[in-house]
Amino acid sequence: xxxxxxxxxxxxxxxxxxxxxxxxxxxxxxxxxxxxxxxxxxxxxxxxxxxxxxxxxxxxxxxxxxxxxxxxxxxxxxxxxxxxxxxxxxxxxx
Numbered sequence: 001x002x003x004x005x006x007x008x009x010x011x012x013x014x015x016x017x018x019x020x021x022x023x024x025x026x027x028x029x030x031x032x033x034x035x036x037x038x039x040x041x042x043x044x045x046x047x048x049x050x051x052x053x054x055x056x057x058x059x060x061x062x063x064x065x066x067x068x069x070x071x072x073x074x075x076x077x078x079x080x081x082x083x084x085x086x087x088x089x090x091x092x093x094x
Contacts, residue, residue, distance in 0.1 A: 001035070004065055004072045008079055008088030009058035012045060019059050022084060027063065029075060035067025048086075058086050064093075 010022055027037045043060035072090050079088030
């Protein structure tokens, strides 16, 4: 098991009440694969430094978790195929 951190941006067109459900989806993905979520920080709606796919704002979320490398790869894969995630990155930290 290793320590990871992920930051992802949820599309601003998503209803604000739906954001906790999306956050729960990714934290549940970690726990379902045998990992443990250590910390989740919701930054709220922020303006991005540059436009991505015509979007200028998004809900920023940072999550630290303890998991296997396969689980971290799966989360990255889920970010790429999700329609409501503008951008996401998973990094290992010490």
